[in-house]
Amino acid sequence: MAYELLDKHHRLIWNCQSCSTCQRGPQNVFGPTGPTPPRICPSYDVYRRLTYSAQGRLLAAKAIMNGELELSEDFTESLFECTLCGACGPERMTRAGCCMLREQPRIFRDFRAELAKAGVGPTEPYKKIAKSIEDTGNRFGFAPDKSKRTKWAEGMDVSDKADLVYFVGCVASYRRKEIAQSTVKILEKSGTPFAIIGDDEKCCGNPLVSSGLYDEFETIAKQNVEAINNTGAKKVMVSCACCYDVLARRYPEVVGDLGFEVVHSSVVFADLLEAGKIKPEKSVSGKLTYQDPCHLTRLEVNEGTHVEEPRKIINSIPDVQFTEMEGNGMYTWCCGRNPVETPGLAKNSADRRIEDAEAAGADTIVTSCSFCDWSISKALRDNKGSMKSTDISVLLADSLDL
Amino acid sequence: MSENIIKQLEGIVGPDHATSKDFELHAYSRDWSYEGPLMPEYIVAPATTEEVSEVMKLANSTDTPVTLRGGGTTTTGMSLPREGGIVLDINRMNKIYGIDEDAMTVTMDAGATVYEVIKYIEQRGWKVSLKPKFGSGVSVAGWTSFNGVGAGGCVLGRVTDFTVGLEVVLPTGEIVNTGSLSYKGAKQFCRYQGTGPDLTGLFMNTFGTMGVMTKITWRVYRIAEAFGMTGFGFDTPEDMQEGVRVLTEANISYGINLYDDEMADIAGLPKAAPWVIHHFVEGWQEEVDFRLKKGKEIMAAAGVGREVEAIPFWYGVEGMTSRLEPSHRTICVGGFHSIGTTAAVMHAYNDVGKKHNLRRGMVWWVINHYCNVFPIYVYNEEEELEKVIQAATDLRYAWADVGCTPDYPGPNPDITHLIVPEYLDFYKKVKMALDPNHIMHRGMSPKVEY
Numbered sequence: 037m038a039y040e041l042l043d044k045h046h047r048l049i050w051n052c053q054s055c056s057t058c059q060r061g062p063q064n065v066f067g068p069t070g071p072t073p074p075r076i077c078p079s080y081d082v083y084r085r086l087t088y089s090a091q092g093r094l095l096a097a098k099a100i101m102n103g104e105l106e107l108s109e110d111f112t113e114s115l116f117e118c119t120l121c122g123a124c125g126p127e128r129m130t131r132a133g134c135c136m137l138r139e140q141p142r143i144f145r146d147f148r149a150e151l152a153k154a155g156v157g158p159t160e161p162y163k164k165i166a167k168s169i170e171d172t173g174n175r176f177g178f179a180p181d182k183s184k185r186t187k188w189a190e191g192m193d194v195s196d197k198a199d200l201v202y203f204v205g206c207v208a209s210y211r212r213k214e215i216a217q218s219t220v221k222i223l224e225k226s227g228t229p230f231a232i233i234g235d236d237e238k239c240c241g242n243p244l245v246s247s248g249l250y251d252e253f254e255t256i257a258k259q260n261v262e263a264i265n266n267t268g269a270k271k272v273m274v275s276c277a278c279c280y281d282v283l284a285r286r287y288p289e290v291v292g293d294l295g296f297e298v299v300h301s302s303v304v305f306a307d308l309l310e311a312g313k314i315k316p317e318k319s320v321s322g323k324l325t326y327q328d329p330c331h332l333t334r335l336e337v338n339e340g341t342h343v344e345e346p347r348k349i350i351n352s353i354p355d356v357q358f359t360e361m362e363g364n365g366m367y368t369w370c371c372g373r374n375p376v377e378t379p380g381l382a383k384n385s386a387d388r389r390i391e392d393a394e395a396a397g398a399d400t401i402v403t404s405c406s407f408c409d410w411s412i413s414k415a416l417r418d419n420k421g422s423m424k425s426t427d428i429s430v431l432l433a434d435s436l437d438l
Numbered sequence: 439m440s441e442n443i444i445k446q447l448e449g450i451v452g453p454d455h456a457t458s459k460d461f462e463l464h465a466y467s468r469d470w471s472y473e474g475p476l477m478p479e480y481i482v483a484p485a486t487t488e489e490v491s492e493v494m495k496l497a498n499s500t501d502t503p504v505t506l507r508g509g510g511t512t513t514t515g516m517s518l519p520r521e522g523g524i525v526l527d528i529n530r531m532n533k534i535y536g537i538d539e540d541a542m543t544v545t546m547d548a549g550a551t552v553y554e555v556i557k558y559i560e561q562r563g564w565k566v567s568l569k570p571k572f573g574s575g576v577s578v579a580g581w582t583s584f585n586g587v588g589a590g591g592c593v594l595g596r597v598t599d600f601t602v603g604l605e606v607v608l609p610t611g612e613i614v615n616t617g618s619l620s621y622k623g624a625k626q627f628c629r630y631q632g633t634g635p636d637l638t639g640l641f642m643n644t645f646g647t648m649g650v651m652t653k654i655t656w657r658v659y660r661i662a663e664a665f666g667m668t669g670f671g672f673d674t675p676e677d678m679q680e681g682v683r684v685l686t687e688a689n690i691s692y693g694i695n696l697y698d699d700e701m702a703d704i705a706g707l708p709k710a711a712p713w714v715i716h717h718f719v720e721g722w723q724e725e726v727d728f729r730l731k732k733g734k735e736i737m738a739a740a741g742v743g744r745e746v747e748a749i750p751f752w753y754g755v756e757g758m759t760s761r762l763e764p765s766h767r768t769i770c771v772g773g774f775h776s777i778g779t780t781a782a783v784m785h786a787y788n789d790v791g792k793k794h795n796l797r798r799g800m801v802w803w804v805i806n807h808y809c810n811v812f813p814i815y816v817y818n819e820e821e822e823l824e825k826v827i828q829a830a831t832d833l834r835y836a837w838a839d840v841g842c843t844p845d846y847p848g849p850n851p852d853i854t855h856l857i858v859p860e861y862l863d864f865y866k867k868v869k870m871a872l873d874p875n876h877i878m879h880r881g882m883s884p885k886v887e888y
Contacts, residue, residue, distance in 0.1 A: 047764055047820070048765050051767050051818065052765075053768065055511060055575065056470075056574070059529075085481065086527070089465070092462075092466075096465060099464045099475070104464070105460055110459060110461070114461065114462075
């Protein structure tokens with residue numbers, strides 16, 4: 037059987053050194069005492085077997101391509117127990133460590149696409165979400181009542197035509213409306229003209245591309261790009277790092293030239309602060325730490341990382357108390373990402389990050405990704421602890437007294 | 439039979455930690471060496487010493503081979519099952535029990551990684567004698583059972599030299615403690631005392647063939663106030679050998695490491711000279727200044743070498759060899775030799791590399807007045823595997839001709855025939871006493887038949 041998508045990665049798969057760098061931390065590029073992450077792989081952290089590591093998955097890929105291993109649903113389950121966070125390969129950025137050229141997430145997405153083509157993937161939760169997206173345009177399966185997606189904007193004066201368009205995303209539209217509302221309030225306060233796509237916005241397609249449902253992803257990508265272009269946008273702002281990754285990096289792969297630039301809201305807010313268009317004046321209580329989303333710090337960040345901008349925003353707040361967790365910037369620990377698709381993995385990963393925050397002496401975890409916020413806040417609710425989680429837009433809006 | 443064994447393994451460690459699923463077995467079919475794929479029949483990942491003991495009793499009673507796996511970073515396929523059976527993954531056993539400041543020791547589970555432990559102790563102001571120079575996944579049991587090496591062993595030696603004692607599960611399942619824990623009421627503070635011969639050493643350099651290390655105690659040392667280094671460049675292996683000899687005789691070094699211009703090319707380091715050594719010193723600042731100055735004077739008096747920029751590269755062989763594009767694998771053939779054979783060892787490595795037209799790189803260091811050579815050859819698995827295996831074999835024999843002994847005697851090439859027969863007989867007696875059914879790491883060098 038031919039595996040065209042996997043075959044693109046033939047040399048990388050064959051030359052994985054099986055060196056274990058992808059499983060166990062801290063990595064050693066700076067020596068034992070350098071700025072290393074507390075641990076590497078969320079999947080391995082749960083299962084502690086090579087099967088649940090990049091190394092094990094690459095060996096399985098090789099065996100499958102060699103005809104030594106049959107695709108199976110059992111195997112599919114194991115392959116999907118991965119957040120695609122890319123922690124298995126970041127050392128390449130500093131030119132030491134894994135030789136996979138940071139390609140693991142791309143390889144594993146293509147691997148999942150092979151499983152989908154063979155009819156043994158994706159897993160049931162992903163299938164369900166894909167069906168929801170197809171039927172309703174959102175990952176939660178809320179009825180395609182046109183007023184629902186923009187319900188968060190009721191009472192707000194938002195345009196549908198502007199150079200800057202805010203792509204809200206499913207989580208901020210339906211689950212964490214305060215992210216969308218805060219983002220809009222900040223833009224209004226700064227006097228920045230903007231528009232939203234409104235009811236024509238659909239899920240960015242992240243669950244589709246992550247699960248290897250490439251045809252379905254291409255369809256929704258084209259629909260969203262058309263809807264965005266209908267607004268006359270020159271720049272699209274997203275407040276979710278996962279949406280950012282999909283719009284900025286995955287859409288051009290299937291659509292080509294988008295006709296607009298994609299930016300993350302933390303970059304826009306940092307620019308507004310720099311330009312003096314907003315000025316936080318209200319202090320916030322407690323000690324803050326920041327959860328770097330993988331998509332802004334290490335995953336295919338060819339356009340540059342966004343490590344500094346969120347910290348600039350946090351540190352602009354009067355009298356702020358800020359502390360770093362071990363493993364930040366490109367060494368960030370994944371939030372767990374998918375509380376619905378892989379609940380056990382997500383819970384363990386989020387719990388570990390909460391432990392990191394506690395160890396750093398923080399009482400609030402700030403992030404700039406709806407999925408980080410969702411995963412961590414869900415774990416916090418389950419744990420009933422005193423730690424809090426918030427999005428950077430909500431934090432900034434509070435400090436602007438909006 | 440196989441269903442019975444997997445059920446019993448699940449009964450010991452729980453169903454989530456034992457498996458015989460085909461895709462899980464494939465994940466364990468390779469390690470950092472060129473060996474494999476070699477398939478196990480079962481994977482088991484115990485969490486406690488007691489679980490290890492039960493697994494070993496089961497394996498022994500059913501004559502099932504057992505292969506231990508920590509980080510799987512052996513260079514010679516030692517973590518691969520050569521006759522199927524159980525791969526016992528120790529990575530769930532990873533607790534660090536803390537530093538005993540009175541005994542100046544740290545104790546940890548076998549599956550903690552060396553880097554985790556070093557980070558832990560360095561954050562508390564302590565160190566082990568070596569700075570390891572390998573990848574992040576190496577377990578303390580792997581480093582200890584392989585009697586590992588690293589940068590900075592000129593004074594305090596190898597892992598053997600700072601291992602105080604062990605908790606070990608024997609192949610027949612009994613749990614024993616070596617070191618001072620062998621005496622009732624004593625804590626683990628020293629390796630040698632009046633309870634008999636060095637039974638800790640029985641498990642050193644054995645690569646898991648004699649039992650399963652489950653807890654390990656290392657000596658820790660206070661981190662010195664200051665650290666310094668000087669680089670010296672040489673044009674020939676002979677000059678480099680002389681430079682190393684005079685520095686080692688002076689006994690002023692914490693570490694003496696070497697890389698060649700080929701490795702510099704791979705790692706993206708400046709090519710300061712064909713052969714570059716780093717002379718590391720540590721101590722109080724005045725002491726460091728003195729030792730560095732003395733080192734330069736000694737080298738000048740010897741009339742070999744020149745001072746070059748010293749660049750620390752702690753990220754080790756794996757880190758350095760991962761820098762090449764496109765991606766590739768590497769083999770590493772390690773050995774030990776006396777200082778006087780250094781030039782011959784280097785020439786053999788170069789000759790074999792040239793003969794097989796392989797890209798290569800040398801990493802090497804002095805360990806307590808002798809040397810550990812650890813070069814790599816670079817290859818593309820699809821096209822050059824056979825060639826690189828032949829190169830490894832050629833190098834092993836070329837080194838044997840100049841008196842360089844193997845560091846980790848993997849099964850390929852098997853070096854059993856190079857071992858003195860009387861020693862091999864003695865080894866076999868000990869092995870048979872500990873492992874009567876020969877279940878541990880079957881097929882490994884030194885090969886013995888029962």
